[in-house]
Amino acid sequence: MPKGLTFLPSLALAAVMALPLSAESKPDASTVVARVNGDEITLGHVIATASTLPPQYQQAEDDVLFDFILEQLIQQQLLGQQQDGLSKLHALTLENETRSLHAVQTVDALSDAVVTDEAVQAAYDAQFAEFDGEDEYDASHILVETEEEAKAIKTQLDDGADFAELAREKSTGPSGPSGGALGWFGKGRMVPEFEAAVLELEKGQVSDPVQTQFGWHLVVLNDTRKTEAPGLEAVRDELVQTIQQEAIQARIDELTQQAQIERPALEGAGPEILRQTDLIQE
Numbered sequence: 001m002p003k004g005l006t007f008l009p010s011l012a013l014a015a016v017m018a019l020p021l022s023a024e025s026k027p028d029a030s031t032v033v034a035r036v037n038g039d040e041i042t043l044g045h046v047i048a049t050a051s052t053l054p055p056q057y058q059q060a061e062d063d064v065l066f067d068f069i070l071e072q073l074i075q076q077q078l079l080g081q082q083q084d085g086l087s088k089l090h091a092l093t094l095e096n097e098t099r100s101l102h103a104v105q106t107v108d109a110l111s112d113a114v115v116t117d118e119a120v121q122a123a124y125d126a127q128f129a130e131f132d133g134e135d136e137y138d139a140s141h142i143l144v145e146t147e148e149e150a151k152a153i154k155t156q157l158d159d160g161a162d163f164a165e166l167a168r169e170k171s172t173g174p175s176g177p178s179g180g181a182l183g184w185f186g187k188g189r190m191v192p193e194f195e196a197a198v199l200e201l202e203k204g205q206v207s208d209p210v211q212t213q214f215g216w217h218l219v220v221l222n223d224t225r226k227t228e229a230p231g232l233e234a235v236r237d238e239l240v241q242t243i244q245q246e247a248i249q250a251r252i253d254e255l256t257q258q259a260q261i262e263r264p265a266l267e268g269a270g271p272e273i274l275r276q277t278d279l280i281q282e
Contacts, residue, residue, distance in 0.1 A: 034070060036077040045073055089280045107248055114247040115240050123239045124232045133226030135187065137198050140180035142166060142218045143173035150209035150216040157206050163220050172215065180220075186227070194219065 029044030049069045050058075057065065086094060140163060144150050153170055157163060164179030171180055187195065194217060197210040201221035210217045232239075266273065273279075 034074055036074055037081060039077055039081065041070070041073050041077060046070055049073065087282050089282075092280060106251075107244075110247055110251055111244045115243055119243055120236060120239050121232070123243055124235065127235075127239070128229040131229040133228060136184045136225050136227055137186075138184050138222040138224070139182050139198050139201075140164065140167060140220050140222060141173065141175065141182060141194075142171045142180050143176070143215050144170060145172065145215050147209055147211070147216050150218055154206070154209060154218055157218065163206065181222075184225070 027043050029042060029047065031043040032040045033043050033046060034041040046066065046069050049072070050065060053065075053069075057068075060068070085091075142150075142153055142163070144153065149170070153166055156166060164181075167176055167180030170176075173180070175182055189195075190198070191212050191214075193210055193212045197207045197217070197219050198221060201207055201219065203221055203223060205221060207217070207219040210219060
């Protein structure tokens with residue numbers, strides 16, 4: 001991050017004193033790091049700001065980031081001191097943010113309680129205990145422009161010619177140089193006509209000419225297999241998210257049942273009233 005980064009335009013600072021951290025006592029959240037016209041900015045304010053910065057700012061060196069954040073807090077304090085109170089809009093916004101932060105704390109506490117190694121393992125077992133896997137196919141093909149060419153190559157293959165050699169020699173597709181090998185693929189990965197031909201083949205069998213939008217194909221099925229269940233670590237984040245969402249929704253449902261919630265109807269207006277920002281202007 002460039003040292004010149006700022007949230008606000010550069011301002012001339014007056015009557016500001018940054019206090020060095022005492023070497024005799026360990027600093028804590030209440031440790032004052034600046035005073036602006038007598039109003040204190042603490043180490044806790046700096047740390048809280050740092051914890052909410054976007055990832056690109058987090059990559060800055062600590063000394064640069066500390067000075068950067070403190071400078072912004074000082075500038076904000078200077079500007080904020082010019083106001084006696086919040087406007088109606090900003091007061092309502094603060095109430096919304098406070099409500100949101102309280103909810104976040106509840107969600108965080110709930111998540112900490114329900115997301116355990118045992119819970120993750122149980123969720124994994126429940127999802128994959130009866131995992132049968134999906135069919136995958138290893139096939140190769142030879143692609144040519146006309147049906148006549150495909151039929152002629154099929155005759156050569158029926159007479160014992162090597163499929164990979166003919167693919168390298170005849171195929172116009174990008175897999176030709178590698179003997180026509182397409183590697184492993186599952187259902188839905190190939191165009192319908194090609195997939196249908198693969199599904200009808202036995203291992204080692206070569207198809208009759210198959211037409212697709214790309215031309216004419218001869219396909220050989222090299223092998224089939226079933227996919228394996230992913231390892232727990234590969235799906236841990238997904239499982240954790242599911243556990244959290246289910247626990248949060250269950251808690252919301254429980255609280256909703258216990259709460260007395262009223263929703264008075266809007267008299268003389270419909271939902272479009274939410275666009276009337278003049279109602280929250282001073």
